[in-house]
Amino acid sequence: MAESVVERLNRNVIAAGICTGCGACVALAPTGGAALIETAEGPLPRFAPSAALPDLAWDVCPGRGVPYAALYRAHYGCVPDNWLAGCFEAVRTGYAADPVIRRNGASGGVTTQVLTHLLDTGRIDAAIVVRQGVPEPERASPVVARTAAEIQAAAQSVYIPVAVLSILAQLQPGLRYAMTCLPDQAAVLRRLQQAGHPAARQIRYVLGPYTGTALAPGAIACYLRSKGVRPGTDPVASLKWRAGEWPGYMEIVLASGKVFRTPKVYYNFLIPFFVTQASLQGMDFANEFCDLSVGDAWSPRFEALGGGHSVIVTRTKEMESIIREMESQGLLVTEAADPLRTLEMHGHMLDFKKRGSYIRNQVRRRLGLRAPDHGLRPVPLPASRVAVELVIMLLFAVGRTRVARWCVAHIPERVIGPLFNRLRLGWKALSKPTKRKGLGTLAMQEVAREG
Ligand SMILES: Cc1cc2nc3c(=O)[nH]c(=O)nc-3n(C[C@H](O)[C@H](O)[C@H](O)COP(=O)(O)OP(=O)(O)OC[C@H]3O[C@@H](n4cnc5c(N)ncnc54)[C@H](O)[C@@H]3O)c2cc1C
Numbered sequence: 001m002a003e004s005v006v007e008r009l010n011r012n013v014i015a016a017g018i019c020t021g022c023g024a025c026v027a028l029a030p031t032g033g034a035a036l037i038e039t040a041e042g043p044l045p046r047f048a049p050s051a052a053l054p055d056l057a058w059d060v061c062p063g064r065g066v067p068y069a070a071l072y073r074a075h076y077g078c079v080p081d082n083w084l085a086g087c088f089e090a091v092r093t094g095y096a097a098d099p100v101i102r103r104n105g106a107s108g109g110v111t112t113q114v115l116t117h118l119l120d121t122g123r124i125d126a127a128i129v130v131r132q133g134v135p136e137p138e139r140a141s142p143v144v145a146r147t148a149a150e151i152q153a154a155a156q157s158v159y160i161p162v163a164v165l166s167i168l169a170q171l172q173p174g175l176r177y178a179m180t181c182l183p184d185q186a187a188v189l190r191r192l193q194q195a196g197h198p199a200a201r202q203i204r205y206v207l208g209p210y211t212g213t214a215l216a217p218g219a220i221a222c223y224l225r226s227k228g229v230r231p232g233t234d235p236v237a238s239l240k241w242r243a244g245e246w247p248g249y250m251e252i253v254l255a256s257g258k259v260f261r262t263p264k265v266y267y268n269f270l271i272p273f274f275v276t277q278a279s280l281q282g283m284d285f286a287n288e289f290c291d292l293s294v295g296d297a298w299s300p301r302f303e304a305l306g307g308g309h310s311v312i313v314t315r316t317k318e319m320e321s322i323i324r325e326m327e328s329q330g331l332l333v334t335e336a337a338d339p340l341r342t343l344e345m346h347g348h349m350l351d352f353k354k355r356g357s358y359i360r361n362q363v364r365r366r367l368g369l370r371a372p373d374h375g376l377r378p379v380p381l382p383a384s385r386v387a388v389e390l391v392i393m394l395l396f397a398v399g400r401t402r403v404a405r406w407c408v409a410h411i412p413e414r415v416i417g418p419l420f421n422r423l424r425l426g427w428k429a430l431s432k433p434t435k436r437k438g439l440g441t442l443a444m445q446e447v448a449r450e451g
């Protein structure tokens with residue numbers, strides 16, 4: 001007898017460790033047929049044994065891979081001219097004109113300002129955003145924001161996995177929504193829309209961050225242990241990932257009133273130990289299936305100016321005209337940018353996703369492990385680039401073991417934070433010539449996907 005969708009997802013994706021926790025299958029399950037369980041690596045779906053999921057859940061599951069070439073054609077009518085940027089209308093740098101939204105935002109507050117404008121102008125009835133602290137301080141969930149204040153309360157990046165698409169099952173028929181999504185979720189959402197899924201079609205605007213790496217939730221306990229807080233002794237009362245002045249710091253307030261703050265560059269030490277599998281296997285950095293993609297505008301000029309600056313990419317004509325409208329109303333402060341120059345701000349991560357994930361997924365397959373198949377092969381792919389990736393893979397493989405996680409939790413953050421930052425910058429400088437070689441002319445060759 002043929003395997004059911006539940007059996008296939010359980011065996012080939014969830015048990016295989018390549019579920020991204022997007023939440024789509026949970027939304028597609030019949031009522032009571034699926035739930036999300038919280039694990040140390042992030043949310044995972046759990047199905048009732050008798051649940052009958054539609055074939056659509058199997059077809060769109062990003063753990064199996066995203067058929068990018070077909071998706072670009074179905075959504076944009078063509079594949080991108082530039083495979084690093086994706087299909088786009090215009091690229092700018094800028095920030096929200098409202099100083100409070102700008103300051104509270106992860107980079108320039110642009111996402112929050114645009115969502116607020118969509119609501120204020122009656123284009124949407126509500127926005128689906130992600131909020132840290134729901135249902136409890138260390139967790140994060142998608143929430144439906146019906147007022148500007150609720151949208152603004154959800155500003156900032158959440159670096160732990162959130163099953164955003166699970167909320168599709170709770171949308172109110174007839175209402176129009178905007179939604180913030182990570183790249184794998186935006187791709188699934190587009191595929192659901194193409195398949196005519198009613199709730200997915202209620203999402204009128206998709207906004208999303210450039211997405212490098214996310215952290216397994218266990219990173220929070222590790223960080224606290226490195227600050228000398230033993231598990232279970234002083235619960236977290238609140239957590240912000242990008243508090244204060246851009247680029248911001250992680251801020252954790254404990255029930256006892258103790259406050260810990262660590263600059264973003266220093267808590268990056270958690271990445272090799274807690275990076276999620278979804279971050280390693282996804283090919284999309286610039287959130288190429290959003291109407292609006294926003295990232296940090298990393299550049300010496302903006303970093304010297306301070307205050308929060310974003311890279312803003314419009315990918316549809318309608319979103320481009322909304323951004324122009326906001327500029328003319330003084331809601332956004334922007335500068336036109338050369339799309340190719342802005343790519344240089346993120347060369348390292350673009351390479352990590354476009355070439356790195358391809359190599360990592362190939363290596364997994366060679367080792368007999370399952371890996372998503374995106375049907376694209378990066379060209380050129382020099383042997384030196386493969387060699388660099390093997391070193392990175394080895395570091396992640398060792399870092400993610402229980403022993404390594406235990407060790408790092410017992411090194412004081414004031415030591416490991418700056419030390420890791422120096423090592424990271426050193427490795428970046430060393431590997432830069434290899435990682436940038438051929439990146440400027442990178443193309444993606446279509447290859448047949450596995451079944
Ligand atoms: C996991 C992750 C990794 C990232 N990596 C990079 C990187 O490597 N390089 C880079 O330039 N930028 C990265 N970003 C993007 C950056 O941190 C900012 O989110 C982006 O610049 C938008 O800033 P903003 O001020 O416009 O956002 P804000 O105005 O603060 O709004 C952010 C919006 O995104 C929503 N949101 C936050 N987290 C999530 C999430 N996990 N899933 C879905 N929606 C969410 C919030 O609800 C809010 O509505 C990352 C973001 C995330 C979440």
Ligand code: SF4
Nearest residue numbers: 019020022023025061
């Ligand atoms: S990747 Fe998404 S659709 Fe696939 S099993 Fe995981 S939660 Fe479900």
